[in-house]
Structures are given as C-alpha cells and as structure tokens.
Amino acid sequence: xxxxxxxxxxxxxMSNQLNCKQHLENLNVFEEIPCLNSSSLDYFKEGQLVKFxxxxxxxxNPEYYYENFEVRDTNTGASSxxxxxxxxxxxxxxxxxxxxxxxxxxxxxxxxxxVISIPGLxxxxxxxxxxxxxxxVERSVNKRTHExxxxxxxxxxxxxxxxxxxxxxxxxxxxxSKNNETTSRIVSKEHLLNFPIPNQDGKxxxxxxxxxxxTHKLNDVVDIIGFLSLDPAQCTVNAVDESMDDMEIQTHxxxxxxxxxxxxxxxxxxxxxxxxxxxxxxxxAELIRxxxxxxxxxxxxxxxxxxxxxxxxLISSIYMRKDCLCLGNxxxxxxxxxxxxxxxxxxxxxxxxxxxxxxxxxxxxTLESLNDLSFTPKKDYQCNRLTSGVLQLSDNTHLVIxxxxxxxxxxxxxGRTNYDTLNKLVQFQKISYDFQFYMVDYETDIPILILSxxxxxxxCATQVPLKVDEESVNVYPQVLEAAKQYLKxxxxxxxxxxxxxxxRHGNFEFNDQMTKIIQEDFVKMRQVNKSFTGDNLHTLMxxxxxxxxxxxxxxLTLEIWKKTFEFEAERIGRIPIRN
Numbered sequence: 001x002x003x004x005x006x007x008x009x010x011x012x013x014m015s016n017q018l019n020c021k022q023h024l025e026n027l028n029v030f031e032e033i034p035c036l037n038s039s040s041l042d043y044f045k046e047g048q049l050v051k052f053x054x055x056x057x058x059x060x061n062p063e064y065y066y067e068n069f070e071v072r073d074t075n076t077g078a079s080s081x082x083x084x085x086x087x088x089x090x091x092x093x094x095x096x097x098x099x100x101x102x103x104x105x106x107x108x109x110x111x112x113x114x115v116i117s118i119p120g121l122x123x124x125x126x127x128x129x130x131x132x133x134x135x136x137v138e139r140s141v142n143k144r145t146h147e148x149x150x151x152x153x154x155x156x157x158x159x160x161x162x163x164x165x166x167x168x169x170x171x172x173x174x175x176x177s178k179n180n181e182t183t184s185r186i187v188s189k190e191h192l193l194n195f196p197i198p199n200q201d202g203k204x205x206x207x208x209x210x211x212x213x214x215t216h217k218l219n220d221v222v223d224i225i226g227f228l229s230l231d232p233a234q235c236t237v238n239a240v241d242e243s244m245d246d247m248e249i250q251t252h253x254x255x256x257x258x259x260x261x262x263x264x265x266x267x268x269x270x271x272x273x274x275x276x277x278x279x280x281x282x283x284x285a286e287l288i289r290x291x292x293x294x295x296x297x298x299x300x301x302x303x304x305x306x307x308x309x310x311x312x313x314l315i316s317s318i319y320m321r322k323d324c325l326c327l328g329n330x331x332x333x334x335x336x337x338x339x340x341x342x343x344x345x346x347x348x349x350x351x352x353x354x355x356x357x358x359x360x361x362x363x364x365x366t367l368e369s370l371n372d373l374s375f376t377p378k379k380d381y382q383c384n385r386l387t388s389g390v391l392q393l394s395d396n397t398h399l400v401i402x403x404x405x406x407x408x409x410x411x412x413x414x415g416r417t418n419y420d421t422l423n424k425l426v427q428f429q430k431i432s433y434d435f436q437f438y439m440v441d442y443e444t445d446i447p448i449l450i451l452s453x454x455x456x457x458x459x460c461a462t463q464v465p466l467k468v469d470e471e472s473v474n475v476y477p478q479v480l481e482a483a484k485q486y487l488k489x490x491x492x493x494x495x496x497x498x499x500x501x502x503x504r505h506g507n508f509e510f511n512d513q514m515t516k517i518i519q520e521d522f523v524k525m526r527q528v529n530k531s532f533t534g535d536n537l538h539t540l541m542x543x544x545x546x547x548x549x550x551x552x553x554x555x556l557t558l559e560i561w562k563k564t565f566e567f568e569a570e571r572i573g574r575i576p577i578r579n
Contacts, residue, residue, distance in 0.1 A: 005029050008049045010086040010227050013265060024225060024266050033225060036203060037117065037126070041257060046230045047087075052205055052262060053270075055394045056220050057194060058114040058386040060252065063208075065110060066090065070102035085210065086227045086263040111209045114385070115262075116195055117202035118221055118359065120397045125358035187250040192258060196377075196388040197361055205262045206254075216267065218386075218442065221394045223268040229261035244384075251383040277506070281498045285552030288499045295486060298479050299352060302469035305570055306334060309464050310449075312546035314357060315503040317396060318429055318445040326429040330542050331448040333456045336465040336574075338473050339404055346402040346451045348480055353449075355487055356496055359397040363390065366405045371415040375422070378434040391421065391431055395445035396504065403452035422458050426450075461539050465574040503549045510545075514556045518544075521565070540568055 003012060005023065013020050023029055034044070036052040044050060066084035073079075075095050081104060084090060090098055099105070193204050207224050209216075216222065232255070244252070281288070289311065297307035309332055316330035337345050350362045363369075376389040393399070401422070411419070424430055426448050432439040450456045455463055472479065487493050510518075518541065525532045544564040548556045 005032050005049065006034065010047060010263075013049075013227075014083060014085060021266070030223075030225070036205065036228075036260070036262075041230070041260060044228055044230070046228065048228045049265075050226070050228050050262070052115065052203075052207075052224045052226075053118065054115040054203075054205065054222065054224070055118050056113050056216055056218055056222065057116045057196075057204075057388055057392065059216075059218065060112040060114065060206075060385070062109045062111050064107055066105060067108035068104070068106040070099040070104045071096050072099050086265070088229045088261055088263075089231055089233060108210075111212060113207045113209065113216065114194065114204065115207045115222070115224065116193070116204045117199055119196045119199065119393050120359045120361040122354050122358060122360060124355065187247070187254075189258065192251065192254040194385070194388050196390055196392040204259045206259055207262045207264055207267075209264045209267060213267075214269070216269065219392065219394050219444075221270045223270065224262055224264050225266040225268075226262040226264040229263060230256050232256055245382065247382050248384045251385055277502055278498060281495065281502055282552050284495070285499060285503070285550075288495050289550055289552075291492065292496055292499070295483065298472070299349060299483060300334075301337065301466060301472040301476070303466050305567060306464050306466050308547075308567055309462065309543075309571070310334075311550050312543060313447060313449060314353070314398070314500050315506075315549060316447050316542075316546055317504045318443075319508075321443070324428060325538060326443075327538075328542060328545075329429050330539075330546060331426050331450065331460050331462065333450040333452060333458075333460040333463045334466060335452055335454055335456075335463060336468070337451075337453075338468055339453055341473050342476050346400075346404055349451070350400045350402075352483060352487075353398065353400065355493070356500060357398050358497075358501070359394065360400065361393065361397060362400050362402065364402045364405060367407050367409045367411075367415075370406070370418050371410075371412040373418065374414075375418045376431055376434055379436055381436065386433070391425065391444075391446075393444070393446055396447070398447045398449065401448065401450045401456075401458070403450065403456055406452075406457070419458070426458055426460055461535070462543075462571075463575060464571055467574065503552070506549045506554065508545055508549055508554050510541075511555050514558070514561060517558065517561065540564065543568060 008020065030051070033049060033051045036044070036050050037054075068081050068083055069090065071080050071082055071092055073096055079099065079102075082091075092098060193202065195202050195204075205224075207226065292311060293304065293307045296310050297304045300306040300310070313330055313332050316328060318326050318328040320327040339345065342348075347362070350360070354360045354362075374387075374389045375391045377392045378387050378389065379385075380387045391399075421431060424432065425444065425446065429444045429446065430441045431444055432441050448460075450458060450460055518537075522532075522537050525537075544556055544561055547564045547567075548554075548560050551560065553560065
C-alpha cells in the first residue's frame with residue numbers, strides 16, 4: 001500500500017525515489033501537499049514534505065555537503081554509513097561521532113536558490129493550497145520559539161525606499177552587544193527578505209536543489225516540492241566560515257522562522273507552454289471580447305478605440321526576439337483623460353486591471369521616487385547577494401506607470417539611471433542588472449501601460465489620446481460602482497481571466513497571402529507618408545496579430561487587417577501634429 005504523500009519522510013523518499021517521483025507526476029497528489037504560501041510556519045514541522053511557489057530572486061554559490069558519511073559509536077566502536085541528503089545538519093547521538101577522514105565519506109554539491117513569493121501576484125490569483133487542519137496539529141511541536149532573540153531585534157517596520165541592511169536596536173540589545181565580542185549589528189528583516197516591492201504577507205525560502213535537470217534562471221517562477229528544514233542551530237553552525245564577514249554570514253544564514261530552508265525533491269518551472277487552450281473559452285472568445293470591450297470602454301469614458309488598444313495590450317507577450325526587436329512587445333501610453341474631475345482615475349483603472357490579470361504592479365512615478373528608488377537589482381559584494389530592485393519582476397507581470405504626479409525639478413544621477421532603465425524596458429524589454437564592475441542585460445516580458453496627461457516622458461511607440469465623452473465624466477462614480485457590480489458575476493469574471501490568459505500565450509502565424517497584402521499596403525503607405533518607417537510597420541503588425549488573437553484566431557484575416565489599419569489611422573489622427 002502506498003504511503004500517503006503527507007506522511008513522506010526523507011528516509012522514505014530516499015528508499016523509494018523512483019516510485020515517489022512517479023507518484024508526484026499525479027496532479028491530485030501535488031494538490032494534497034501542504035503549501036507554505038498559505039499558512040504560518042507555526043503549523044509545519046521539521047522534515048515535513050511541503051510545496052512552495054515563488055520567483056527565483058537570487059542564485060547563491062554552490063555548497064558542499066556529505067552525501068554519505070561514516071558514523072562511529074564511541075561505546076561499541078561499531079560504524080555505519082548515513083546520508084546527509086535533504087538536511088542541513090549532520091545528526092548524531094551523544095555517543096556517536098563522525099569519522100571525518102573516512103574513505104567511505106562521499107562529498108557532493110547542491111545548488112541553493114533564494115526564492116520569494118511572486119512579486120505583484122494579485123490576491124485572487126494567489127493559490128492557497130490545501131487547508132491545514134489546525135486542530136490536528138501539535139502546537140507544542142510546531143509552535144517554535146527558535147529565534148526569539150533574533151526576532152525581537154528585527155526591524156519589522158514598513159519597507160523603506162532603499163533597503164536598510166541594519167535595524168535599530170534598543171538599549172538592552174546595545175548593552176548586550178558591548179558585552180559580547182561576537183555580537184554585531186542585527187540585519188533588518190527587509191534586508192533579509194529582499195522583496196523587490198513591498199509584500200506584507202510575502203515569504204522567502206532558501207531552496208537547495210540536488211538534481212539540476214534543467215537550468216533555472218533569475219526571475220523564473222517555480223513550484224518546489226521538498227522537505228522543510230527548521231532547525232535553528234543551522235543559523236549558528238553555518239556561520240563558522242571564516243572567509244565570510246559578519247554581514248554575509250547574517251545574510252546567508254537568516255533565522256529559519258523568517259527564511260526556512262527547503263530541500264527540493266522536485267522543481268517545476270511554470271512556463272508559457274503549460275497554458276491549455278480551453279476549447280470552451282475559445283468557442284465563445286468573440287462574445288467574451290465583446291463584453292470586455294464594452295466594459296473597458298465605459299471605464300475609459302466611452303472610448304471604444306482606447307478599449308480596443310487596451311484589450312490588445314492585456315494579451316500582449318513576447319513571442320520572438322530578433323536583433324534589437326522583441327516581437328510581441330506592445331506598450332501603450334494612455335493620455336488626455338480628465339484628471340481634474342477624475343483625480344483617482346489612474347488608481348481606479350489599475351484596480352480594475354488587477355482584478356483581470358494574475359500579476360501586476362502600480363508604480364506611481366514622482367520626482368522623488370524617480371530620484372530615490374532603486375529600479376534595478378544590484379550586486380552587493382559585502383553580503384555576496386543580489387539586492388533586488390523595483391523592476392525585478394517575473395514575466396507577464398503588468399507594470400502600470402502613473403506619471404500624473406510627476407513634476408518638474410532636478411534629476412539626480414540615480415534618477416537619470418532609472419529613466420534610462422525604464423526607457424530600455426519599454427523599447428527593448430531588457431533590464432541591465434548592476435554588478436558594480438559591469439552590467440548584465442536580462443531579457444524581460446513585462447507589458448507596460450503608461451498613464452499620463454500628455455505624451456509620456458518615456459518614449460512609447462503607441463500613444464492613445466482618449467476621446468472623452470463629457471456625459472461619462474459627470475457620471476463616472478456611478479460607472480465605477482457599476483463596474484464593481486459587473487465583476488461580481490464570478491462566471492463572467494473567470495471567463496475574462498481565462499480568455500486573457502489563454503490568448504496571451506496563443507499560437508499565431510502570418511500566412512503568405514496576408515504577408516503579401518501587408519507588403520503592398522506598406523508600399524502604398526510610404527507613398528502617401530514618407531515618415532512611415534519599418535518601425536511603424538512593426539508596431540502595426542504586432543497590433544494586427546494581437547487583434548486577430550483577441551478574436552480567437554490563430555492567423556490574420558483580411559477583415560481584421562483592415563480593421564487594424566483603420567484603428568491605427570484613427571489613433572494617429574488624434575495625436576496633435578507638432579510643427
């Protein structure tokens with residue numbers, strides 16, 4: 001009889017690895033495993049099999065451990081071989097000792113990752129996993145006071161604009177520090193968790209991977225199944241490396257009550273190709289699209305054209321990179337909305353968008369935030385880790401930039417760097433990570449919506465000035481209330497969410513006939529308007545592709561191409577011609 005997955009131990013897994021791995025292929029078995037994301041660590045125990053979904057924020061140096069080691073009983077002199085896999089500390093009884101120089105010892109290497117809760121994950125998309133039966137949990141076992149001293153000294157205040165490495169300590173702690181030469185500054189909670197954006201309920205784990213069956217990269221979103229390590233002794237035992245300074249020791253050995261260790265037996269990358277094309281949703285794609293267009297147009301002051309562009313933006317995703325082009329990138333800049341009468345329009349629009357897509361982040365851009373925030377991750381050699389930046393986000397996280405509070409003023413060197421970062425992200429979907437002595441470009445897939453009264457100060461190829469209906473402005477509070485009621489229909493809301501998610505990763509190709517028609521139209525456009533360039537054609541083809549996908553099509557039709565062309569001509573006609 002197969003042991004219930006909730007009862008698996010390290011020993012059971014190592015003795016039955018093949019059967020256990022096959023068992024984990026079953027989705028129902030995966031769903032049964034308790035989830036770290038959804039519950040407090042108080043309700044988990046040492047060595048328990050758990051799962052955790054998160055983003056790889058940093059990749060630490062490989063660490064060495066005893067895969068097998070010899071233990072000698074000091075009473076009897078008998079020796080035995082034990083495994084050091086899936087644990088942090090070698091376990092011996094008081095009458096046993098490890099034969100450090102035994103030829104039977106086997107050293108191996110495992111790869112640690114720092115994995116955090118997915119930045120920007122909206123509440124509705126946060127998978128809660130199986131509910132833990134609190135009544136059945138032995139709180140005397142699981143309720144830990146492992147790091148009481150450390151936790152009391154931690155700075156648990158709201159995250160600041162720049163991550164502070166150390167926290168303030170009280171007089172008692174300072175006095176104790178003076179009396180203990182090995183005690184130094186206490187590293188702040190914010191520094192240890194290293195979230196790119198504030199996340200009050202966020203969690204972090206140090207994940208140790210034994211089998212690298214495929215390459216895991218920074219910012220990948222993964223599901224990890226592994227054995228939980230909660231022994232507080234590792235925070236001190238692991239800190240004996242004399243080559244590490246105090247800040248690095250504290251950073252890489254945080255309290256397990258704050259950053260538990262997870263020894264992975266399976267790592268599942270959440271990739272685009274795992275999205276299933278639901279035939280039920282696809283069969284009513286046009287109907288869902290019609291509802292969504294009507295809904296968004298009302299939020300955009302009865303502007304149907306703007307709603308069309310926003311729908312396409314919401315399903316945009318990079319599908320190919322070629323030279324400097326990232327095909328599928330479709331950032332848009334909405335302008336000319338009535339900010340005087342609707343001051344909260346950017347936040348209210350974002351609030352609706354966050355109900356439709358799984359991951360998003362609202363970035364209110366002010367002169368202060370531009371100058372003070374750290375947008376890009378930066379290597380901290382003192383702590384030997386990658387300090388996160390606001391824009392360290394996983395693929396398909398929608399970034400909404402609100403420029404309505406941006407004012408004139410002095411831009412610092414940091415502000416200039418942040419501006420260049422945004423510019424590069426919008427145009428090329430790349431972010432340069434700062435390793436101090438050199439920069440490394442990381443490819444991204446972050447759809448960007450810019451909200452500004454006039455044309456954004458960040459170059460954006462697709463500016464969409466709103467054509468505002470004055471009557472809709474007067475009744476906008478009622479429109480917002482109606483929108484909230486509209487989204488309370490769970491069936492309708494789930495249909496929209498699935499529609500956007502499926503089409504974002506839909507397959508598409510341009511057939512030869514339509515390619516020839518596009519080329520002929522391009523020649524005609526060039527004859528009428530010499531300023532129409534290849535870049536304009538690229539933007540138009542991306543828009544046409546997204547238009548076809550939004551109707552549930554996997555290829556472009558002549559009808560959709562003509563409609564796309566008309567929309568683009570209307571959009572361009574709304575933009576004032578500069579002398």
